[in-house]
Amino acid sequence: MNYFEIIIINIIYITFPVIVWLIVTAYNQNIGKEENELFFDFTLFSMLYLIIRFAPTTFCDKPLLIINVPFFLAYLKKRYVTGIYISVILIVYYMVNFNLNMYFLIIEYGLYYLFYLIWTKTKLTKDSFMCILVFLKSLLLVWFLFTKYNFLDTYILKQYLFLTIVLGFCSYLVLLLCNKGEDILKFHLSLKELEKEKQIRTSLFRITHEIKNPIAVCKGYLDMFDVKNVEHSKKYIPILREEIERTLILLQDFLSMTKIKINKxxxxxxxxxxxxxxxxxxxxxxxxxxxxxxxxxxxxxxxxxxxxxxxxxxxxxxxxxxxxxxxxxxxxxxxxxxxxxxxxxxxxxxxxxxxxxxxxxxxxxxxxxxxxxxxxxxxxxxxxxxxxxxxxxxxxxxxxxxxxxxxxxxxxxxxxx
CATH class of the missing domain: 3.30.565.10 (Histidine kinase-like ATPase, C-terminal domain)
Incomplete structure (x- = not known):
């Protein structure tokens, strides 16, 4: 399998969960912020599983660098708790598959978390922070392998350079897709708020209009009403009573609409x-x-x-x-x-x-x-x-x-x- 095929297949496994998340976000207009964040966390873990299970590699039996994309994305989207969970999974993964030192890995991923805390307090852009993470990960891995095996030939360095480029490209692509998903979600939430405001305005207009009609009728009959005229009393009082009752029913129904409390x-x-x-x-x-x-x-x-x-x-x-x-x-x-x-x-x-x-x-x-x-x-x-x-x-x-x-x-x- 050539390099181009490896890149394409890795991109598919990385972007597929994100695309599913985007589709759900775009077409489910009732999704809220908490549900969206929960589904995004599920997307990251799905991405991690697909990479570990199916992603092709160049010279290792298991993915070496590309597996860090979900981890980077968790920090870039400020899902630091999810990032910590993924860090634990990655530490175990590198220990089991590459026999890397546990303490080195704990220090390494602790360092990423420290950089994350610094990033949240600075004006550094997401793109810049992502570049730092990609460069740091590649540099630390090369350094550790060199100290462990005491040699790095030209072929291995080329492979690492290739993997670093793929890691950076995939991270940037996924970040781009996620930003688009956030924009879609914000758009839907704005539409929902506008729709609510529109419904409130429409309801107030209609309730005002409905109350105005019987009051206008009552006013008209009261203007014509002669207290001394018995015929007027017999004719107009039932009409006035009917219009007032209609107004009370309308108000009661409206209050019921706005205060639905269910005791199941x-x-x-x-x-x-x-x-x-x-x-x-x-x-x-x-x-x-x-x-x-x-x-x-x-x-x-x-x-x-x-x-x-x-x-x-x-x-x-x-x-x-x-x-x-x-x-x-x-x-x-x-x-x-x-x-x-x-x-x-x-x-x-x-x-x-x-x-x-x-x-x-x-x-x-x-x-x-x-x-x-x-x-x-x-x-x-x-x-x-x-x-x-x-x-x-x-x-x-x-x-x-x-x-x-x-x-x-x-x-x-x-x-x-």
């Missing part, structure tokens, strides 16, 4: 559903909506918050009731099904249905097609179910009705005695 405990999901359905029975009778409920009497346990889950189910069923009320033969069907480690709750109505455009926006805060709706009920339900590690899926067709599928993980309980 072992609860029977079927009991929650039965309690919620019992509350809707009088409404269904009043609206002459047929209710088909298939809830098992068997206890099905999950880790959840009784009140929050009840709130989510009430919001979804309430929407189904309001939608079914427009049908000729309105009905609502609610049933459950166990699927592996999850329970699925299905809520089906034959109401107006939802258009494809609106279906895409249904989980957005403040989105509603109802005249007096706040647009926060469904959004709040989504958040509650997601906090319970579940998900909500809407299937709907205009004029045909809507099917809601709610999936929640079951609690893994030991058999009760």
């Amino acid at each position: 405990e072992i609860v029977d999901i079927n009991m929650i559903l039965e309690d919620v359905i019992d509350n809707f029975i009088p409404i269904l009778k009043e609206k002459k909506i047929i209710g088909d409920f298939d809830i098992s009497e068997e206890s099905i346990y999950i880790y959840g918050d009784y009140n929050r889950l009840s709130q989510a189910f009430i919001n979804i069923i309430k929407n189904s009731v309001e939608a079914a009320d427009y049908g000729k033969e309105p009905f609502i069907k609610i049933y459950t099904k166990i699927n592996k480690d999850n329970i699925k709750i299905y809520i089906i109505d034959n109401g107006l249905g939802i258009s494809k455009e609106n279906l895409k926006k249904i989980s957005e805060p403040f989105f509603t097609t109802k005249h007096h709706g706040t647009g926060l009920g469904v959004s709040l339900s989504y958040e509650i179910i997601e906090v319970h590690d579940g998900k909500i899926v809407y299937e709907s067709e205009e004029g045909m009705g809507t099917k809601v599928e709610i999936t929640i993980p079951l609690a893994k309980l030991k058999r009760l005695s």
Whole structure:
């Protein structure tokens, strides 16, 4: 195998873990700083393993200098704890494979750590620090081998020069890739912050707008209101009360959206559903909506918050009731099904249905097609179910009705005695 092939193969083994890390960083927009650092440490150890296990060499049975790339990279990225762990691995590696003196190796890698501490307190660039590490490693290794074997011929010196160049090039290439990964991560974090700010501004604008409407209505009727006129009292007071209640509901929903606190405990999901359905029975009778409920009497346990889950189910069923009320033969069907480690709750109505455009926006805060709706009920339900590690899926067709599928993980309980 010629020198060019050796360089290419070494570069592949060194850069492959870094490229995987870059791809994950670039496409996983939810990755945080701690997760990224943990994955980067894993990348360094993966690189070290690939070099030890597969990297080709020129005149030794095992890699001699190129194996230090992950070690240099750990210090260059200020992951000094990871650098210390890799130092220990390298000390053992050189002792076992090259029979180098343990004390010399400890002093050598201790010296690198000392240079790292000096570098962090100076304005020296990463490139300059990397050059110092590469030069120091090559110089110390040549010196130690010379003192041990008392000779170094021209061939060996050429080999060391070649290995030093490869070490420097690979270190620089990997550092370049890692810097690009950091830039991508910073870009994503900036986008997330901007998106959060945008959502806050949008939410404040919408909540202000929604509150402004009923207040404007109240003001209009109060301007026309004549206290001495009995007809005005009968006509305007119910309207004023309705608008004030709408404002209070909006504020309550908004507060619920911003303060979702979950107190999880072992609860029977079927009991929650039965309690919620019992509350809707009088409404269904009043609206002459047929209710088909298939809830098992068997206890099905999950880790959840009784009140929050009840709130989510009430919001979804309430929407189904309001939608079914427009049908000729309105009905609502609610049933459950166990699927592996999850329970699925299905809520089906034959109401107006939802258009494809609106279906895409249904989980957005403040989105509603109802005249007096706040647009926060469904959004709040989504958040509650997601906090319970579940998900909500809407299937709907205009004029045909809507099917809601709610999936929640079951609690893994030991058999009760």
